[in-house]
Amino acid sequence: MKFRYAFDFHSPYPIEDCVNMLLGYIPTKEYKTRWGLGMGVKLDDKTLIKLFKQDDMTYQVEITPRPRNSVIQRHIQAIGTLHAQDSGTHITGSAINHIQYSLLPIIAMMVGLAFGAIVLNLWFIIPFSLVVLGLVWLDIIQTTYLVSTYPQRLLERAGERKYKKDEDEAV
Secondary structure: OOOEEEEEEEEOOOHHHHHHHHOOOOOOEEEEEOOEEEEEEEEOOOEEEEEEEEEOOEEEEEEEEOOOOOOOHHHEEEEEEEEEEOOEEEEEEEEEEOOHHHHHHHHHHHHHHHHHHHHHOOOOHHHHHHHHHHHHHHHHHHHHHHHHHHHHHHHHHHHHHHHHHHHHHHO
């Protein structure tokens, strides 16, 4: 029941710029991370970004969506590493969900509806149950993908714009 999406890319920006872009240039608060006490921000009350400075060359990052009314999405998280290199920053990690126990009530409800439909001869409930279960799975897959691609969308595209700007200025 776990979906995992790995990311591994290079950003042309120095590590401190990548950290600031991930944090949205917002003043940070102290947050407990899996590595120790770090810094973080809540972006638009939807995403929690936490960073832990391992050393001058390496940061660890946690990205967690925080929707207000979702039982499922709060269990999806991207974990990664930012490592400084001569020509920018190398970012690696993956997003994974931890929703097995959160889905048990939903699956139990769907199985109960299907069993009730068979016993009561209400066959139209079975396709309805499958559609609802499919929508839940689609939401899980989409959120896992969006959380895992957030660093790359933010840091790699910004890098492309920087290179284009540098080329335009050189002409």
